[in-house]
Amino acid sequence: MRPSSTPDIISYVRSQSGASHIILIDPDDASPDVAAQRCVAAVSAGTRMIFVGGSSGTDEDNVHPTVVAIQEALELCKWNSSQDADLDESFWEVPVVLFPQGASALSPSADAITFMMLMNSTNPEFLVGEQVRGAPYIRKAGVEPMGMGYVICAPGGKAGEVGQAKLIEANETELIAAYAMCAESYGFSILYLEAGSGAQTPVHPDLIRAARAASDKLILCVGGGIRNGATAK
Structure with a gap:
């Protein structure tokens, strides 16, 4: 609503x-x-x-x-x-x-759509192909697009498999920072770090901290592998 x-x-x-x-x-x-x-x-x-x-x-x-x-x-x-x-x-x-x-x-x-680029996909369809096909529908329907950089981190789960992503490992803090800078430079409003639905472990805290430090303009979302309040904190 x-x-x-x-x-x-x-x-x-x-x-x-x-x-x-x-x-x-x-x-x-x-x-x-x-x-x-x-x-x-x-x-x-x-x-x-x-x-x-x-x-x-x-x-x-x-x-x-x-x-x-x-x-x-x-x-x-x-x-x-x-x-x-x-x-x-x-x-x-x-x-x-x-x-x-x-x-x-x-x-x-x-009410809106996360108009996303799967930034670390090896398939151009997830970089811009699906977005081009969906843009006329979104414009006609009047659904608000929210530009989002979507980055899949290890373990990746089904999202990583389907999206053909080159997963970001826990120690690749400089790389995730570069992705955050890239997302900001593209003019995205949101950066989403994804561990994969049903993942046994969430995005590593070091990656989250590195992305946050690289850009204070992006809204940072983190998903996958968060199974309780303690993990979320």
């Missing part, structure tokens, strides 16, 4: 203080109703953004119904809150953002 407090989604993201949690919903892993229930539970617990997408098995046929179900669930929660003067209905104004595997996994009902 588009927040009423900011003019666009990227401004909403920048307005968040400190670290925030994003839930990733894979439409290939759950029905639209189950996905919506998970999002309501996550937002109730403090999640401030919802990503919808996956590394494989997603297309408009499952992405769009999932996005619609999540939006409708948030609308209902907001309406319920509006009936109680003690509750803040804007609490439920949490953006639903596409995190697509490619140009076929889109929805016009999303």
